[in-house]
Amino acid sequence: MGLLAEAGALSERIVGTRRAIHRHPEIGFNEERTSALVAERLGELGVEFAKMAGTGLVATIRPDLGASAVALRADMDAIPVPEETGFDFASEVEGISHACGHDSHVAMLLAAAELILAHAEELEHPVKLLFQPAEEVVPGGARKMIEEGCLEGVAEIHGIHVNPDHLTGELGVRVGPMMAAMDSFALTVTGRGGHGAMPHQTRDPVHASARVITALQQISSRRVDPLDPVVVSVCAVHGGNAFNVIPDKVEMKGTCRTLSASLHEKLPGMIEEVATRAAQACGCEAELGLDRGTPVLENERGSYEKLTGRFRSLGGTVHEIQPTMGGEDFAYYLQKVPGAFAFLGVGGDGSVDRAKLHSGRLNIDEEALPLGAALLASMALAPALELVE
Numbered sequence: 001m002g003l004l005a006e007a008g009a010l011s012e013r014i015v016g017t018r019r020a021i022h023r024h025p026e027i028g029f030n031e032e033r034t035s036a037l038v039a040e041r042l043g044e045l046g047v048e049f050a051k052m053a054g055t056g057l058v059a060t061i062r063p064d065l066g067a068s069a070v071a072l073r074a075d076m077d078a079i080p081v082p083e084e085t086g087f088d089f090a091s092e093v094e095g096i097s098h099a100c101g102h103d104s105h106v107a108m109l110l111a112a113a114e115l116i117l118a119h120a121e122e123l124e125h126p127v128k129l130l131f132q133p134a135e136e137v138v139p140g141g142a143r144k145m146i147e148e149g150c151l152e153g154v155a156e157i158h159g160i161h162v163n164p165d166h167l168t169g170e171l172g173v174r175v176g177p178m179m180a181a182m183d184s185f186a187l188t189v190t191g192r193g194g195h196g197a198m199p200h201q202t203r204d205p206v207h208a209s210a211r212v213i214t215a216l217q218q219i220s221s222r223r224v225d226p227l228d229p230v231v232v233s234v235c236a237v238h239g240g241n242a243f244n245v246i247p248d249k250v251e252m253k254g255t256c257r258t259l260s261a262s263l264h265e266k267l268p269g270m271i272e273e274v275a276t277r278a279a280q281a282c283g284c285e286a287e288l289g290l291d292r293g294t295p296v297l298e299n300e301r302g303s304y305e306k307l308t309g310r311f312r313s314l315g316g317t318v319h320e321i322q323p324t325m326g327g328e329d330f331a332y333y334l335q336k337v338p339g340a341f342a343f344l345g346v347g348g349d350g351s352v353d354r355a356k357l358h359s360g361r362l363n364i365d366e367e368a369l370p371l372g373a374a375l376l377a378s379m380a381l382a383p384a385l386e387l388v389e
Contacts (some may be wrong), residue, residue: 025078028134075135111373140329166345173342177218182327208282296332
């Protein structure tokens with residue numbers, strides 16, 4: 001029996017695990033129930049593991065084989081999005097759901113562990129399984145996992161993320177920069193408030209904020225090479241509470257993203273300069289606060305070729321995708337060791353509207369999960385065995 005068929009035999013268990021996690025979603029660094037489920041399953045499999053980064057776990061298969069381990073990662077956290085699917089296994093936690101599919105990631109990696117254990121005598125190196133908390137929390141749980149030693153002895157790392165934009169049987173991936181560096185920022189524009197009927201007696205921070213927002217959009221067209229992708233989005237604006245009172249200040253929050261490591265370093269300075277000057281032109285002041293998010297996610301060529309080669313050997317189709325301005329803290333691992341990250345298609349045959357990632361209506365094709373489990377296991381096992389027979 002080939003690895004894909006072995007994964008198919010675990011289909012009911014994979015789906016059951018995914019649904020059990022799906023019913024009880026947990027926000028980043030609070031994945032207590034999910035972590036306990038993983039620990040219980042690993043214990044049943046007889047796999048050594050250690051707690052890390054609070055709710056995270058790191059399990060090792062065949063540590064006796066020495067260093068140069070291959071690491072496989074699954075993130076565990078949910079997001080504050082109310083579920084709207086109506087499934088009988090829908091979230092039982094108000095306002096929180098697995099709308100990004102991380103429940104599937106955990107289920108696939110646990111199944112991959114079972115597949116690897118079935119062929120443990122054929123392994124040529126140790127395998128580390130990283131069950132990571134808080135991917136959705138800036139700057140993400142990956143950095144804390146690394147700080148606590150999850151990559152010790154690791155020579156290569158791989159991860160996959162379900163994506164309904166790709167059909168079942170497809171893998172979306174590319175060499176080099178694939179996902180953006182992502183930061184969050186807060187801008188406070190301060191002026192002098194007063195009566196809305198006499199704006200000339202104020203230094204209106206609302207008017208100044210409008211100028212600031214408009215000016216920030218010119219960074220991508222006037223301050224940065226138009227061939228170098230950059231996004232600066234103001235996503236929240238709060239100021240005042242009365243229809244006829246100009247407030248003293250306006251607070252804004254937003255995100256800035258780029259596919260360039262060098263621009264990632266320069267962009268906050270550009271935002272601060274543009275915002276300050278636009279505010280000053282209106283007699284106001286602007287103050288920038290920045291929270292560094294994730295670096296650029298860059299797939300190493302050798303690891304990319306290994307991942308895509310194994311996927312094709314499992315009967316899948318690989319699609320070279322365009323970079324996305326979405327962020328992913330798997331990028332921290334790839335800064336330390338070679339590896340690759342890809343999107344696993346869970347869109348079925350395309351005949352059903354499965355919504356998008358981060359939608360409360362996300363509806364993944366669970367029939368894709370055994371393929372994902374087989375792919376993860378193959379990164380540790382092949383070419384030691386047949387993938388398809």
